[in-house]
Amino acid sequence: MTIDDIFSKMGSHMVQGIMTHEQLMNCYLFLGLKGYAKCQEYHYISETKSYVNFCRYKANHFGSLVKSTDIVNPQIIPATWYGSTRESVNAKTRMEAMAAALDEWIRWEESALSLYQESYKALLDLGDIATADFVNEFILDAEEELTFARNEKLRKTSIGFDIVSVMEEQQDWKKKYKKLLKK
Numbered sequence: 001m002t003i004d005d006i007f008s009k010m011g012s013h014m015v016q017g018i019m020t021h022e023q024l025m026n027c028y029l030f031l032g033l034k035g036y037a038k039c040q041e042y043h044y045i046s047e048t049k050s051y052v053n054f055c056r057y058k059a060n061h062f063g064s065l066v067k068s069t070d071i072v073n074p075q076i077i078p079a080t081w082y083g084s085t086r087e088s089v090n091a092k093t094r095m096e097a098m099a100a101a102l103d104e105w106i107r108w109e110e111s112a113l114s115l116y117q118e119s120y121k122a123l124l125d126l127g128d129i130a131t132a133d134f135v136n137e138f139i140l141d142a143e144e145e146l147t148f149a150r151n152e153k154l155r156k157t158s159i160g161f162d163i164v165s166v167m168e169e170q171q172d173w174k175k176k177y178k179k180l181l182k183k
């Protein structure tokens with residue numbers, strides 16, 4: 001793999017990751033879960049910033065652009081939701097949607113972590129330790145996010161996605177991620 005291939009693959013994945021967080025944010029907004037929506041908004045914004053840094057690194061260190069290819073729009077929001085309003089969502093649908101959104105988040109971060117680690121190894125094979133070090137930051141971020149999402153899945157599964165607990169924590173989540181967004 002060349003440097004261009006590595007950056008192209010990572011760049012495409014990052015753009016799809018940003019789209020994934022945007023859809024998850026809208027999914028939670030539709031479900032009326034404002035705290036979880038704020039969390040996804042935070043990842044959407046912070047990963048957009050990371051992508052900007054990623055492109056800047058390529059331009060500054062290699063003098064060239066990141067060519068993002070094969071970007072597939074994630075289809076996380078069920079098509080039927082577009083024709084309805086959030087008032088029509090019943091408790092069962094809300095619970096299933098919460099579980100599906102968490103699974104999607106976990107699946108996505110697993111694929112990100114795997115690709116970034118592959119890229120890291122490829123960079124080491126090319127002898128580009130400095131760029132591998134730069135990519136390592138993305139690995140650590142993906143690993144931290146994945147661990148958080150997995151713990152959330154475990155926590156919610158253990159309380160059976162209890163809607164009272166879920167609604168109670170929305171305000172705290174909202175406050176936490178609003179603060180992080182300001183930073």
Ligand SMILES: [Fe+2]
Binds near residue numbers: 109145
């Ligand atoms: Fe993410």
